[in-house]
Structures are given as C-alpha cells and as structure tokens.
Amino acid sequence: MKKKYIIAFDQGTTSTRAIIFDNKGTIKNIAQKELTQYYPEHGWVEHDPIEIFESQEATFKEVIAFASIGIDEIAAIGITNQRETTVVWDKNTGKPIYNAIVWLDKRTNTICENLKSQGLENYVSKNTGLIIDSYFSGTKVKWILDNVEGALAKAQQGDLLFGTIDTWLIWKFTKGKIHATDHSNASRTLLYNILDLKWDKTMLDALNIPKSMLPVVQHSASVFGTIAIDGYHIPISGVAGDQQAALFGQGGHKSGVAKNTYGTGCFLLMNIGKKPFVSKNGLLTTLCASLPGSSIKYALEGSIFAGGASIQWLRDKLNLIEKAKETEAICNTTNSTDDLYVVPAFAGLGAPHWDMDAKGAIYGLTLDSGKNDIIKATVDALAYQTRDVLEAMIEESSTQIRTLKVDGGATANNYIMQFQSDLLNVVVDRPKMLEVTALGAAFLAGIQAGLWNKKDISKIREIDTLFSPQISENERNKKYRGWKNAVARTKSTTAPFPSTKK
Numbered sequence: 001m002k003k004k005y006i007i008a009f010d011q012g013t014t015s016t017r018a019i020i021f022d023n024k025g026t027i028k029n030i031a032q033k034e035l036t037q038y039y040p041e042h043g044w045v046e047h048d049p050i051e052i053f054e055s056q057e058a059t060f061k062e063v064i065a066f067a068s069i070g071i072d073e074i075a076a077i078g079i080t081n082q083r084e085t086t087v088v089w090d091k092n093t094g095k096p097i098y099n100a101i102v103w104l105d106k107r108t109n110t111i112c113e114n115l116k117s118q119g120l121e122n123y124v125s126k127n128t129g130l131i132i133d134s135y136f137s138g139t140k141v142k143w144i145l146d147n148v149e150g151a152l153a154k155a156q157q158g159d160l161l162f163g164t165i166d167t168w169l170i171w172k173f174t175k176g177k178i179h180a181t182d183h184s185n186a187s188r189t190l191l192y193n194i195l196d197l198k199w200d201k202t203m204l205d206a207l208n209i210p211k212s213m214l215p216v217v218q219h220s221a222s223v224f225g226t227i228a229i230d231g232y233h234i235p236i237s238g239v240a241g242d243q244q245a246a247l248f249g250q251g252g253h254k255s256g257v258a259k260n261t262y263g264t265g266c267f268l269l270m271n272i273g274k275k276p277f278v279s280k281n282g283l284l285t286t287l288c289a290s291l292p293g294s295s296i297k298y299a300l301e302g303s304i305f306a307g308g309a310s311i312q313w314l315r316d317k318l319n320l321i322e323k324a325k326e327t328e329a330i331c332n333t334t335n336s337t338d339d340l341y342v343v344p345a346f347a348g349l350g351a352p353h354w355d356m357d358a359k360g361a362i363y364g365l366t367l368d369s370g371k372n373d374i375i376k377a378t379v380d381a382l383a384y385q386t387r388d389v390l391e392a393m394i395e396e397s398s399t400q401i402r403t404l405k406v407d408g409g410a411t412a413n414n415y416i417m418q419f420q421s422d423l424l425n426v427v428v429d430r431p432k433m434l435e436v437t438a439l440g441a442a443f444l445a446g447i448q449a450g451l452w453n454k455k456d457i458s459k460i461r462e463i464d465t466l467f468s469p470q471i472s473e474n475e476r477n478k479k480y481r482g483w484k485n486a487v488a489r490t491k492s493t494t495a496p497f498p499s500t501k502k
C-alpha cells in the first residue's frame, strides 16, 4: 500500500485534535476533544497530563477509524503543541508528579522577580531570546521542584523528567523510550541557549534545575521514535510549537516571511534568517522549526493581547453586535471617521509599547459618532496593532516584507484583511486552508518521511485571496499618525517609554 497520508497531532490549550492530511495537503478527516481547564487559584491554570495523552490517543484512533484509510497508508505523524506548558514526571512510574502548569499561569511571578534581582535580564534576552516572564517553562519547573514534596531530591537523583507537551506526548507514545523535543519548543523554556543551541548552564543553575531532567533537542523534522498501532510502527517525524508550526505551514522557512494569526489574541512571527539579535522593543527572538541540512533560522515574535477578543467585547459587553461576522458588513457600509480610534488596551499595551498599566480608551467622539463608528474603530484596531508590531520587527531586523501571510478566525473578515493591506502597504495573503498550524506539523513530518520536499510547501499552500493596498500614501500616513497619537494618550503616566520591560 502506498504511504500517502500524514497525521498531525494538534495539542492546543483548549482542545486536542488529530488531523489526517493526504499527499496534496488536503484534510481527509479531523477528530477533536475538548480539554478540561483547572483554575485552582487566582491566576493559576492547569491541565491533567494524563487527560492530554489519553485525548491525543483517542483522537488518533478515532480519526483513522472514520477516515476509512489503512494504517499501512500512513507515512508519518507530526506533532504541534501549546507551547511552554510544563510537565514533570517520574521516569520510573511514568506518572506526572503535578498537573501540567499552563503557559497562561502566573504563579511564578515571584520567581521571575527573583531572577531579575539577580541581574539576569540582559543575559536572558541575549542568550534565550526571551524576557523573564512566568509564561516560559523554566520558572514553572522550579515551582514544581520547590513545591511538590521530595521533588527536588528525586530530581537530583535523576528520577524526574521535564517536558513541554510535545516531549510528554512523545515519551508516552513511545512507552518511555524517547525523551526529546525540537528546537522550536526548546527555545520557549528559558533554559535553552539559542546562540550555541545547548541547554544553558547559567539558567539551569539560577533555577536549580538538574540537567538530567531535560530532553534531547532535535531538528523539528527528524525522527522522534515510533508509535505502535495494530502491529505497525509509524514514525513521529515532525515536531514544532504551535506558532512556529504555523509559520512553517505558511511557507515561513524562508527569511523575510511573516505571518499573523488573528485569533482571540494575535501572534506575529517573522523569519529573520540566520542571525539572531536582541530586540529593543521587547519582541522575542525564537527558533524557527528546523530542518536537518538547512541552517538554523531565527524568528522575531510579538503578540497582541486584544485581537478578536475586542470583537467579543463588542458582542458580549457592549451588546453592539450579535455575531463577530456582522462586523464586516457594518465596516463596509460605514464611512471612515478619520478621527475616531478605539485603543483596546484591556490587558495593558503589549509589544512594542509594554505598558501593563494602560487601560482601554476611545478617542474622537462627537455627537455624530454612532454605534457603527465604534464598531468600525474597534475592528480597525486589529490592523493598527499589527502594524505597530510589524513595524518594530521590520525596523529592528532591517528585513523588508512584501507579503503578510494570515490565518486565524478573524481572517474570515474581508474588511479587516483589506484594511490591513491598506495600512501596511503590503499584500495580505490568505490561504485556502486555514489549518496552517497542523499543516506545518504535517509538512515537517512529511518532509522527513520523504513524502514532500521544502519546495512542495509553496505548491501545496493554495492562496484564497490576495489583498493589495488601495489607499494613498497620504491617507495611510494620516490614519496611522492618528492611531499613534491615540496610543500615546492611552499610556499610563508611570509607563517608562521606550522600554524593553514588561
């Protein structure tokens, strides 16, 4: 039987999925299970690692059973995962010693303050590409070792293992044979040196984490063991964290390619090529999904806290719309009021402003301003915030981009896509298949398995619509000046500016 299918495991924050792709990159079948969220204390978020594994195993079996394909037709498996979420388990019993601490969890803020007071901020940005923040895995590992009885001693005896979700799934699926991760996931731990591509001794010492806990780091497209099913052994041959997988799925193995995912928040990544550098604007430097035989590539990453979330705010708090998709027709039929701006700093202002004390604001209201104007200004803010981040990336990396590749729920809105293109003066490229994260993992696995080569990605990724800029330079500048002015007025007075700190 010809091996022509790839299965992508897409283990996300709210759900676990398995997706079958055929050799043309078309989805053959999807299986999905929701994931239980635990909030034991304010600011804490946990998952059950056993539930994560079992939901992945169940979706894997289900997706094959209902696709009517033979197991012998599956060439390989790719894994993409929620990044930074941390599991520590006992290698002898195979049991986690604590729940998975999710990336969103803030319990390690004090550990982060401690690292800062040791003067490690510059070291961290230079060597890990990150900032000292509770998001990343390192402080979560330390918390588990410090707070689970006997954990530190066990770790020092070499009995405990650490992994992000990819590593945990690989270890479980290979029945404890393989303890490994890929470059893209390792670069989110705060423990990995992105310059010399090794676990970083200074960070391990600062957090008192024994090196024996850490997985082997491999290329994203390489074999991470095999999964046994019905007498067959299917290789896991591609692994990448969700955002880097999405960049890869968008053709982002090439320098200068940028993608934006418009979800609840927005995630922008831009491949900046072979040379890393430290951002002055608090952008992160991270490792792209890696291929054996190709040089390691770096990406700049910036996120927008309130992306689609501000559309939900219009719907759920202001009751101005019933469904997100209504905003498209409203924006298309409402004349632009040049002076009205909504700055959705609901959770502070992120990159490149970094003002966590800022609160949201509306500027430019007159007696003529109606609900549709407010809706339009809120929608526009997705595009303005994207320009803020992308402009910082372009300026810092001296890399020009001609196209912005897009994915995520809000890309369904043609108005936003057109306005984004107008505002950036670049082409916005929306692919037909928006499951680019899973596709990225499938590409990595399929390339390693010999089903595809790098060049096939651009052939398989089909364009749905290209949005080209349609407004004048004058108009673009005027609108963006107005936005910058509104942002400047939204900043809290205490905010340092410019700042590299959160």
Ligand code: ADP
Pocket (backbone or CB within 6 Å): 262, 263, 264, 265, 307, 308, 309, 310, 311, 312, 324, 325, 326, 327, 328, 408, 409, 410, 411, 412, 413
């Ligand atoms: P996530 O993966 O973060 O849950 P999705 O990629 O599913 O997000 O996108 C959902 C977000 O996109 C929601 O915040 C929603 O408000 C927004 N959204 C969905 N459709 C539209 C639309 N047509 N116009 C504007 N925003 C939209």
